[in-house]
Amino acid sequence: MATTKFLLPEDQMPKHWYNIAADLPTPAAPVLHPGTMQPVGPDDLAPLFPMELIGQEVSTEREIAIPEPVREVFRLWRPSPLVRAHRLEKLLGTPAKIYYKYEGVSPAGSHKPNTAVPQAWYNAQAGVKKLSTETGAGQWGSSLAFAGALFGLQVKVFQVRVSYDQKPYRRALMETYGASCVASPSNETNAGRAILAQRADHPGSLGIAISEAVEVAATNDDTKYALGSVLNHVLLHQTIIGQEAMLQLEMAGDDPDVIVGCTGGGSNFAGIAFPFIGQQLRGKGKTKQRRIVAVEPAACPSLTRGRFAYDFGDTAHLTPLTKMHTLGSTFTPPGFHAGGLRYHGMAPMVSHLTDLGLIEPTAYHQNTCFEAGVLFARAEGIVPAPEANHAVKGAIVEALRCKAEGKSDVILFNLCGHGHFDMSAYTAYFSGKLVDQNYDEAELAMALSGLPSVPA
Amino acid sequence: MATTKFLLPEDQMPKHWYNIAADLPTPAAPVLHPGTMQPVGPDDLAPLFPMELIGQEVSTEREIAIPEPVREVFRLWRPSPLVRAHRLEKLLGTPAKIYYKYEGVSPAGSHKPNTAVPQAWYNAQAGVKKLSTETGAGQWGSSLAFAGALFGLQVKVFQVRVSYDQKPYRRALMETYGASCVASPSNETNAGRAILAQRADHPGSLGIAISEAVEVAATNDDTKYALGSVLNHVLLHQTIIGQEAMLQLEMAGDDPDVIVGCTGGGSNFAGIAFPFIGQQLRGKGKTKQRRIVAVEPAACPSLTRGRFAYDFGDTAHLTPLTKMHTLGSTFTPPGFHAGGLRYHGMAPMVSHLTDLGLIEPTAYHQNTCFEAGVLFARAEGIVPAPEANHAVKGAIVEALRCKAEGKSDVILFNLCGHGHFDMSAYTAYFSGKLVDQNYDEAELAMALSGLPSVPA
Numbered sequence: 001m002a003t004t005k006f007l008l009p010e011d012q013m014p015k016h017w018y019n020i021a022a023d024l025p026t027p028a029a030p031v032l033h034p035g036t037m038q039p040v041g042p043d044d045l046a047p048l049f050p051m052e053l054i055g056q057e058v059s060t061e062r063e064i065a066i067p068e069p070v071r072e073v074f075r076l077w078r079p080s081p082l083v084r085a086h087r088l089e090k091l092l093g094t095p096a097k098i099y100y101k102y103e104g105v106s107p108a109g110s111h112k113p114n115t116a117v118p119q120a121w122y123n124a125q126a127g128v129k130k131l132s133t134e135t136g137a138g139q140w141g142s143s144l145a146f147a148g149a150l151f152g153l154q155v156k157v158f159q160v161r162v163s164y165d166q167k168p169y170r171r172a173l174m175e176t177y178g179a180s181c182v183a184s185p186s187n188e189t190n191a192g193r194a195i196l197a198q199r200a201d202h203p204g205s206l207g208i209a210i211s212e213a214v215e216v217a218a219t220n221d222d223t224k225y226a227l228g229s230v231l232n233h234v235l236l237h238q239t240i241i242g243q244e245a246m247l248q249l250e251m252a253g254d255d256p257d258v259i260v261g262c263t264g265g266g267s268n269f270a271g272i273a274f275p276f277i278g279q280q281l282r283g284k285g286k287t288k289q290r291r292i293v294a295v296e297p298a299a300c301p302s303l304t305r306g307r308f309a310y311d312f313g314d315t316a317h318l319t320p321l322t323k324m325h326t327l328g329s330t331f332t333p334p335g336f337h338a339g340g341l342r343y344h345g346m347a348p349m350v351s352h353l354t355d356l357g358l359i360e361p362t363a364y365h366q367n368t369c370f371e372a373g374v375l376f377a378r379a380e381g382i383v384p385a386p387e388a389n390h391a392v393k394g395a396i397v398e399a400l401r402c403k404a405e406g407k408s409d410v411i412l413f414n415l416c417g418h419g420h421f422d423m424s425a426y427t428a429y430f431s432g433k434l435v436d437q438n439y440d441e442a443e444l445a446m447a448l449s450g451l452p453s454v455p456a
Numbered sequence: 457m458a459t460t461k462f463l464l465p466e467d468q469m470p471k472h473w474y475n476i477a478a479d480l481p482t483p484a485a486p487v488l489h490p491g492t493m494q495p496v497g498p499d500d501l502a503p504l505f506p507m508e509l510i511g512q513e514v515s516t517e518r519e520i521a522i523p524e525p526v527r528e529v530f531r532l533w534r535p536s537p538l539v540r541a542h543r544l545e546k547l548l549g550t551p552a553k554i555y556y557k558y559e560g561v562s563p564a565g566s567h568k569p570n571t572a573v574p575q576a577w578y579n580a581q582a583g584v585k586k587l588s589t590e591t592g593a594g595q596w597g598s599s600l601a602f603a604g605a606l607f608g609l610q611v612k613v614f615q616v617r618v619s620y621d622q623k624p625y626r627r628a629l630m631e632t633y634g635a636s637c638v639a640s641p642s643n644e645t646n647a648g649r650a651i652l653a654q655r656a657d658h659p660g661s662l663g664i665a666i667s668e669a670v671e672v673a674a675t676n677d678d679t680k681y682a683l684g685s686v687l688n689h690v691l692l693h694q695t696i697i698g699q700e701a702m703l704q705l706e707m708a709g710d711d712p713d714v715i716v717g718c719t720g721g722g723s724n725f726a727g728i729a730f731p732f733i734g735q736q737l738r739g740k741g742k743t744k745q746r747r748i749v750a751v752e753p754a755a756c757p758s759l760t761r762g763r764f765a766y767d768f769g770d771t772a773h774l775t776p777l778t779k780m781h782t783l784g785s786t787f788t789p790p791g792f793h794a795g796g797l798r799y800h801g802m803a804p805m806v807s808h809l810t811d812l813g814l815i816e817p818t819a820y821h822q823n824t825c826f827e828a829g830v831l832f833a834r835a836e837g838i839v840p841a842p843e844a845n846h847a848v849k850g851a852i853v854e855a856l857r858c859k860a861e862g863k864s865d866v867i868l869f870n871l872c873g874h875g876h877f878d879m880s881a882y883t884a885y886f887s888g889k890l891v892d893q894n895y896d897e898a899e900l901a902m903a904l905s906g907l908p909s910v911p912a
Contacts (some may be wrong), residue, residue: 005531169876176879421879430632
C-alpha cells in the first residue's frame, strides 16, 4: 500500500509567508478612503491595526518572515498533513489522484488560527491589550480567542445573533479560551443600537458585526480590530498552507493539475492557491499551467454573480472602500449552513486574480455539497465543515471528469476544517429539511444599485 | 526552541499489538459462565464475537499481528502525535517534562477507532453483516459507525437515553457514518421492554444498553456484538498507543518516570500503560521502575472504592461473570459529564494489575478536572474531552509535585480525545452550574451486597 499521509518535519515548516503582490502582472486597485475617495495611507488604518500588519497589507516583498514566536505556536499543529485520498478515489472509480491538505487539525478545527496567531502576536508586540472582532458561526471568533489566550490579549467577539442563539458550542469554545462573546446587533455600540432601534429582534449579519467590532476598536485607545479574511495580510498568513502542500507534493512525487478551494471571504482558498499561482506567474508560461477552481455557495455567489466594483466591507459603512466582487453591502444572503461563506464581498486580491482570468469560479447549492461531504466522510473518516464541503464537491466533480475523460490528473484541495461543531446541519441534511435556498434577485439588484459611486 | 511534536513515519507504525497476558507474574482469574459457574470456552462466546476476536481474548502470545487492511485504515490518522507540553510546563513553572499522546486526531475524535476498526474488520472477514453495540455519550458508537462504514457493515447503536436526548450531535455523527441509533431502553428488545414496563421514562444506563445490544446479537444469526472497552481484546487493540509513545519518547531522548491515564472501562489507560508495564515485568526489576497512575472520577470510583470480585458486565445479567473492581451491576452513577467513565466495573486486566500493586489508582471530582482542562486548553490549544480532563488533572498534580520536590521527572499522559462534542459541559462549568456529585453510599452498599456468589 502506498503512503497515505505526507508529514513534513517541524524544521521544514516554512519560515516565510508568500506575498503574491510581488508577482502580479498588474497591481490590484488601491483601497480608498470613503470620505476623500483618495487611496488610504498607513495613518488612516492606524486606529484599527498595528503598523506591522498595515505594512504587510501594502507590502510588495515576495517573502515576509514568520516571527519565531509565531512558528513556535504553529508547532502545536503544523505542519498540517497532506493526505492522499486513496479510499475516495477507489469509491469514485477515478484514475485521478486526489490529495487533500487538512487544516482541521488546528486547535480551533480550521485554518483560521494561521492568521489569528500572527495577528495576536503583532498586536501584543505593539502593546495592544484588547482585540475586537466579529464572527458568524464562530470559526474565526474561536481562533482569535485561542490566539489571544496565548499572548495575554483580551478578546471581544461580536457574534451574529442567529448563530449566537443557534450554535452555543462555538461560543463555549471561545469562553474556554477566555474570550467574551456578545450577540450582534448589541446595545454596546452606536452601530448596534441603530439597528436594534429599527428592529429589536434583528438576526444580525456579518456586515453589522464588523461595524460593531470596528467601532469598538476605533473608539478605544487600548483596542485594535482583527479580521479573519478578505484583507491582504490575512490571505498572506494563510499561504503557509499552499507552501507546505507544495513541499509535501514533492515528497509524494506529484505536481497538481487542478487546485480546488472554497471561497467565502477568500482566505483559505488564497492560502492553498496563491503559492501555486505565484509559481505560474513567475514562470511566465514556461511552467505547468494549472487550473485553479474557486467553489462558492450558489446562495451567496459573489464571484459568479457579483459585480467587480468598489464597495464597503460592512453594513454601517465604517470601513474603507475596496474593489472586489460584491453582491452589495446591504445584501443579506439566505441562512444556509456554511456560515463562513455568507459574506457579500470577496477578498480584493482573489477578485483581482479572477478578473485577470487566473481563477475559475464556480457555484453549488448546499444539498449537493452535503452529499459530497457525506461520501467523503464514509470513505476518509473526516466529517468536513459545511464550508469545506464546497471544496469536496469541487474536487469530486474534477475526479469524475477525469473518470469520464480517462485522465489521471492530480487534484489538490483544501479541507479547511472539520464539521464537529456543525452536526446540526448534517442532521438537517439527513432529515431532508435542508433546502437549496436561492437569494432574492430583486434584493440583489437593489443592493447592487446602492454601490458607492467612485470617481474614475 | 526544542521540538514540540514527535511524529513517527507511517512505516514505523507498529505491526503488532502487545499482549500483556504473556508477561503476567500470575494469570488473571478466568471468565465464568453465569449458569454453570465454570470457565467459559470459545463456543460460549461464539454467538457474540467472531473466532479471531475470541482467540485474542484468551491469547497468551506476546505479539499479535495487526492485519494490513487495518493498518491501511489506521494510516488515515496514525501514528498519532506525541507532543511536548512546553507551554503548559512554563505556565505551571515546573521542572518536570510533560508529554501527551494525542488520540483526538482520529476521525471520531478519540482513541476508540483503534479497536473499532479491527473489530469491524474481523467481523467482516467472518462474514458478519451487522454489528450491535451500546454507547453512552457516543464516543464508542460513532467510532464503530465509522469503522462499519469502511467495511460495509450495518451498525446498530443503543444509546443511553439521557445522552440520546441531550447530545444529538454525536448521534448525527453516527448517522453521517451510516449507522442507525436508538434510545435505550428501547422497545426493540426484551431487556428494554422489561425496563420500560417498570418505568416508561427511564433515562437508561450503559448496563441496560449493553443488555439490549447483547440480546440483539444473541438472537440474530447475521449480527454480532462489539464492545468498546473492558475486554482483553479491546485493551490489546489500544496498546498501539503506548507502543508508538515508546518509540516517540526514544526520538525525544526521554524515558518516562510517571505514566497517567484516565479510567472508565480501562481501555485508553491500558493502551498507553500496558506496553510500559510489560517492559517492567520482563525486566524483573532490572529496568526503570515507573509509576503508573490511573485517574478515575470520584463519583464512579470502581478502582478506589469498588470490590475486586466476580460480577456481571450488564444490568440484565446476560453477560459472563468477570473478576474485576466493581461497584455492583445495579449501581447507577450520578450524571456527571465524563460519560465515558460512567461504568460500574473495570477491565479485568486493569483490575488484576491493580491488585498486583502495579497501578496506583486515584480519584478526582469533576470541577477540579474541568479546571485542569481549561488551564490545558489555554496553554496548549486543545480542549480535552471531559474524560481526558481526568488524565490532565493527574498529570498536573504530578508536575506540581515535581515543582515542590525540585524534580525533573518525565511525565507521559494520554490525551484520549477532544471535547468538541462536549462543549455544553464546559458551558456548565463556566456558569458555575457544575456540581461535584457524590454517589449514594447506601446505594453502593446495596449494589455490592447484590454481587453474585461464586464458589471458591
